[in-house]
Amino acid sequence: MTLGPMTLDIHTQHRPTTPFSTAEPAISMAKVLQKSSSLFFIVISFFISFVIFSVTGENSGFVKAIDRKTLGLRKEKLSHFRVYWHDIVSGRSPTSVPVTQPSLNSSTAFGLMNMIDNPLTEGPELSSKMVGRAQGFYASASQEEVGLIMAMNFAFIEGKYNGSTITVLGRNSVFNKMREMPVIGGSGLFRFARGYVHARTHTVDLKSGDATVKYDCYVMHY
Template sequence: MGHNFPISSSQIAIFFLLSFFAITLVSGESFEYARTLDRKLYGLKKEKLSHFRLFWHDIYSGKNPSAMKVVSSPMNSSTLFGAISMIDDPLTEGPELSSKLVGKAQGMYASAAQEEVGLLMIMNFAFTQGKYNGSTITILGRNKVFSDLREMPVIGGSGLFRYARGYVHASTHKLDLATGDAVVEYNIYVLHY
């Protein structure tokens, strides 16, 4: 019942050529692990530089502390080398805790220096007000606590701060050595889209 049609070698070549193009068009993907993307496709427009001036309240005392030591220094050290604290510190517009709350500094810091008080800071500044509500700025760096002015890098962010980079300047506004409570002024300079 079958019909036998003679197939020429040129027809076979055309069939394989068309099959190759069809497979190429269907797959359409490169098998490389990285590729360059057009940032406009992701809504990334012109990059801008923003400045934020905030006050960070690190509170160990009272009924509702915002900072808590989770690891004590394992040795008798004047710099508390090895101590680690977790934080959920208020960020306010002014130096008083009663001023407008604009976000929280969430993360941790560890005493990472043996010969001076130097902290490794790992924090997200999570904003809760205005157009930045829900966005974060990520800070990771060295904080030499008793220096007048400390600089730490901004390494990223989320929301309106995706692809963020920049730096912060931190300066102590108030420090209570008896309780460990501190108010630190943060000036953040961040490039973002």
């Protein structure tokens, strides 16, 4: 009769206890969740900062990001216009004059530079309506072929474009049927302009050296 309780006490003393073994996984899981939450908030904070930076831009010292609307810039549009460029090197009032002479032994007039104030007209005849002037210079920049570097502003005087300009800067291989040069900027109604021009020789007077070139201009602007 006395062995029963003793046996029961012995079994009770050796029964495995579980509080410690169940608490340890719970503590580990809490640590994992805490680390995951911290990483999540770090990623979200970085993403929000990146979005804000992308939208507002960086303001640092003398540089400040602004909204294009403050400059009155609306939807961008593409314009095409055609003008005739008259390079007049002869006569009493040439519009294209040499400012440097070419190398003596050059077959391509390498080194020659002309300053220009050439008329831009609506039609191929010099007597047709003038819409502006091409002001700048061209220079022979190739020793292998007649290749010019063109740096000029098309300064318009007609209608609402009076006072506005586009700037052309590029290479002109004059014996090619069609030459393409970039439009790198502009002013007035052509602010932030970009695009290209196609130049095609219309006429050349071999005796006087005068030439007329057709320019088709394709310009993106506001």
